[in-house]
Amino acid sequence: xxxxxxxxxxxxxxxxxxxxxxxxxxxxxxxxxxxxxxxxxxxxxxxxxxxxxxxxxxxxxxxxxxxxxxxxxxxxxxxxxxxxxxxxxxxxxxxxxxxxxxxxxxxxxxxxxxxxxxxxxxxxxxxxxxxxxxxxxxxxxxxxxxxxxxxxxxxxxxxxxxxxxxxxxxxxxxxxxxxxxxxxxxxxxxxxxx
Numbered sequence: 526x527x528x529x530x531x532x533x534x535x536x537x538x539x540x541x542x543x544x545x546x547x548x549x550x551x552x553x554x555x556x557x558x559x560x561x562x563x564x565x566x567x568x569x570x571x572x573x574x575x576x577x578x579x580x581x582x583x584x585x586x587x588x589x590x591x592x593x594x595x596x597x598x599x600x601x602x603x604x605x606x607x608x609x610x611x612x613x614x615x616x617x618x619x620x621x622x623x624x625x626x627x628x629x630x631x632x633x634x635x636x637x638x639x640x641x642x643x644x645x646x647x648x649x650x651x652x653x654x655x656x657x658x659x660x661x662x663x664x665x666x667x668x669x670x671x672x673x674x675x676x677x678x679x680x681x682x683x684x685x686x687x688x689x690x691x692x693x694x695x696x697x698x699x700x701x702x703x704x705x706x707x708x709x710x711x712x713x714x715x716x717x718x719x
Contacts, residue, residue, distance in 0.1 A: 585701045591675030592704060596695050599665055599682065603693060604710055606658050610651050611638065611714040618713065631717040642718030649686035651712045659684050659691065689715040 553561070605620070611631045612618035618629035633642055641650035652659045665680040678700040685692045690709045697704040 587672060588674040588678065588700060589702060589704075591672050592678050592680060592697060592700060595665060595667065595671070595675070595680060596704075596706070599680075599695075600693065600708060600710075603659070603691075606655065607651065607691065607710045607712045610655065610712050611717075629713075631714040633714055633717050638714070642715075645689050645715075645718075646686070647689045647712050647715035647718070648691040648710075649688075651714075652684060652686045652691060661685070 609618060609620060611633065613630040613632050615624055616627045616629045617625050618631070633639065638647075638650060641647050661684055663682050665682060667676045679698045681696050681698070683694040683696075685694075687709075690711050692707055692709055694707040695704065
């Protein structure tokens with residue numbers, strides 16, 4: 526009888542082990558599923574955060590590019606005006622196609638300009654002569670087709686004469702990254718001072 530009980534006991538343990546082994550062959554245990562699901566969630570969350578950061582950086586870069594382009598456009602217009610200031614009519618410095626082959630000349634013979642030439646204050650003379658083109662402080666306007674993110678940014682331009690130079694400072698507010706840059710413009714007429 527003892528042998529029979531031992532044999533049944535042994536058979537029932539062997540049967541349980543077979544069921545457990547069979548169950549293992551058919552799938553994963555609950556802890557394995559939980560661990561793998563957690564790892565998968567971490568990977569998906571990391572990827573989603575990376576994509577969100579990428580979108581944010583792309584929008585910021587687009588805004589900064591639009592602001593830089595607007596500043597460059599304004600600075601080019603100021604340089605063009607500084608190049609043409611006191612240009613003798615009918616010469617190439619006017620920018621007119623019909624005069625492109627006529628050597629440029631600048632009118633620096635007026636008493637005020639002679640004084641500015643001598644004192645090396647041509648930048649101040651130009652700012653005084655063209656206050657509408659070179660105002661002390663102004664806010665740049667945006668074209669209607671500019672990106673909406675960029676239109677939220679206010680670009681302020683400050684102009685200050687410094688000897689023969691005109692210092693132009695641009696600052697921004699309302700953007701993700703504030704900008705403060707200064708550049709100098711020298712009127713071409715200063716090169717014609719006698």
